[in-house]
Amino acid sequence: MTSKFLFALVLVVAAPFVGGLITGIDRKITARLQSRFGPPILQPFYDVLKLLGKDRMVVNLWQALCPVVYLVSSALCVFLFGLQHDLLLIFFVLTVGSVFLVMGAMAAPSPYSQIGAQRELLQMLAYEPLLILVFVSFSMVTGSFKIADVYAYGKPLLPQLPLMFIVLGYVLTIKLRKSPFDISACHHAHQEIVRGVLTEYSGPGLALIEIAHWFDVVLVLGLCSLFWSTSWLGVAILLACTYFLELVIDNITARMTWRWMLKNALGVGLALSVLNIVWQSFNN
């Protein structure tokens, strides 16, 4: 138990560095895919350090509070993951964080911020049912919602839940704010409506949101790694392939409308989940 606690603590300290590094590599590879040279790999850290040093400009108290809650909840999710705790608990903590991000955006009367908040809610509406279904499929195979039981299961989950991995890919794309689902706040420095939910945040608040995003990246990749939990090499291969595929999808697709996102993510995601869960229950 103590060793698990220590591991979770180390994970929470290391997660922002790992997440920032992944974001930096992401920006570099994206630039190369667009035949640009790209920023240094440490660029996300420079950005966040600079934002931390900017003057505080907050519209009201809610806007100052919300990034802090978002960061704490994202860090707590990674901590619970390190403890190999309950997947459902992680889901609820993750939701609370996202809701606070939306509330902070809604606290300012700017139209861009308001519409960005609405679009963020639509994104949550698209990925949350899918995430729950992924967790349900885990529990159907391993018999419990605990991450510890996924590790205790002894076999990789990927051969039994191949379609659920694609469903988790949808969640990953939405959560990483990548095209075609980057409708509330793009990962890249785009403008106006596609930076919607971040419009009114600035300086240190924006820095906290960026750090929270790094925690989210680590958490979602951690959830992906559960599909091949038996070997470190398997995890490394799976995550590298998945992330590279995300980058390619981000670069070859255009941003779609929120209606298309709801139809496509929910429609295809639910269909794949039902197929996989029915097939899985016949298999047993």
Next chain:
Amino acid sequence: MSLTDWINKGRLKSPWVVHFDCGSCNGCDIEVLACLTPLYDIERFGILNIGNPKHADVLVVTGTVNHRNKTVLKNIYDQMPGPKAVIAIGACGLSGGVFREAYNVVGGVDKVIPVDVYVPGCPAKPESIIDGVVKALEVVKAKLGLA
């Protein structure tokens, strides 16, 4: 290194730029946007073209200032959290250019807000715009007491 040193390092390596067109002929604006293309790729210096003054560190202004848009310019400048720098681009941004004696023109950008770097040209070349941002970083460095 203390935290302040780290933050100052970040400030010099990540200037996010917001671009305001104060009524130029679009010549300078095209050159500003050309900086984003793979040929010039300003992102390799950490420079991003951000569409939001609240996220930006550097205000890039092109075109003549007139009585209509001087309040808009001032408003955008005030919305940027410090430390910040202003770059005026092109003959019009510097002095009003060929329009300087028109009845509706106030003059250069520095008539309304303090300007740190002047980038001349009609239009200014992308190379000189990138040089302007680098020079603005030196100004920021001096303001922070690092130079």
